Amino acid sequence: MRYAEPETVEEGLALLSTHDDARCLAGGASLVSRMNAGQVAPAMLVSLHRIDELATTTESAEGLWLGAMSIHRAVATEARLRGAMEVVRSAASQLAHPAIRNMATLGGSLCLADPKTELPAALVAASARVEVAGPAGRRSLPVEQLLVGAFQTSLGKGELLTRVFLPRGLGGAVGHHLRFSRVSADYPTVSVSLVLAMDGETCSHARVVLGSCGPVPLHVDAADAVLVGSRLEARDVAEAGRLLVQASAPLDDVRGSAEYRRMLIPRLLGRALSQARELAHV
Known part of the structure; x- marks a missing residue:
């Protein structure tokens, strides 16, 4: 060599x-x-x-x-x-x-x-x-x-x-990343990266991307569209999560089965959005 x-x-x-x-x-x-x-x-x-x-x-x-x-x-x-x-x-x-x-x-x-x-x-x-x-x-x-x-x-x-x-993105927008892994230094079983902007209690911009849920980072325009204009209530987050789960193609490995990863997606999405909304209101 x-x-x-x-x-x-x-x-x-x-x-x-x-x-x-x-x-x-x-x-x-x-x-x-x-x-x-x-x-x-x-x-x-x-x-x-x-x-x-x-x-x-x-x-x-x-x-x-x-x-x-x-x-x-x-x-x-x-x-x-x-x-x-x-x-x-x-x-x-x-x-x-x-x-x-x-x-x-x-x-x-x-x-x-x-x-x-x-x-x-x-x-x-x-x-x-x-x-x-x-x-x-x-x-x-x-x-x-x-x-x-x-x-x-x-x-x-x-x-x-x-x-x-x-x-730089939209003024007032915040970026946030949330991971779930077996131990802190391991690859994540699922990760959620997002950019969020709020107009009062209404979401004015959302861009959500998942990691470890397919061969490339997973971004679904329709999931973002569900969140924009909403108050990020449980039904809105659940629908966005459903669309992401539907589009995902996770693999089975030692960090979790494909079924387990699909179960995590809407739960981590809700947590990540809640944390990002708090950051946007600081």
């Missing part, structure tokens, strides 16, 4: 385009463990830790650009992630344990596309976009279009995820 440490995005792209079985190495939290387990065996590793551009955070009037090499701990402590963007900070602060949060990266989590990880769902809830660099230049696309299946992305040969854009 060959190993390289490019110092610019362009150098990294050149290496990726000239080696058929090259893989990017970010924090290494997932890739190295998969290599040790014999699940992947890349012919070349392209380390990204010397590319300063990928670790840069840039703020604008529209939102915040986070470099793909931003570690989870930095995302969890980024004070500028407020309002609707708070859902991403909330998820980053809860996932895994400190050792993982100190090494795993935002871009690595997205490019791994593990349906059990939490940041992808939070990013979808925040309506985040990614910038991708490749042989044809740079392009931007929603996170939903990047994640196409379990451990599958829409990245083409020789492409590299460079940064993630988080829009």
Whole structure:
């Protein structure tokens, strides 16, 4: 296996385009463990830790650009992630344990596309976009279009995820993330990421995304529509939960059966909405 440490995005792209079985190495939290387990065996590793551009955070009037090499701990402590963007900070602060949060990266989590990880769902809830660099230049696309299946992305040969854009969202909106797991540092059995805005006691905006309930983060427009214009009463939450359960495709594993996950969805949704509504009224 060959190993390289490019110092610019362009150098990294050149290496990726000239080696058929090259893989990017970010924090290494997932890739190295998969290599040790014999699940992947890349012919070349392209380390990204010397590319300063990928670790840069840039703020604008529209939102915040986070470099793909931003570690989870930095995302969890980024004070500028407020309002609707708070859902991403909330998820980053809860996932895994400190050792993982100190090494795993935002871009690595997205490019791994593990349906059990939490940041992808939070990013979808925040309506985040990614910038991708490749042989044809740079392009931007929603996170939903990047994640196409379990451990599958829409990245083409020789492409590299460079940064993630988080829009500020509606004024007065709040972001919240809630997870349910067997133990605190384990993958969640189900997670709920949402952005909520209230006009008095009436919901004026809702975007709910589930994790660990299918091959990609689960977002159902019809479920959001049920909540918007409602007072988030039990019947409204139950109907939104029913639509999410109906659209879900959870797997059976050691963390819970598919049936158990479907049972959790409406219960966690109700709890997450209640907590977010309290935040919106603070």
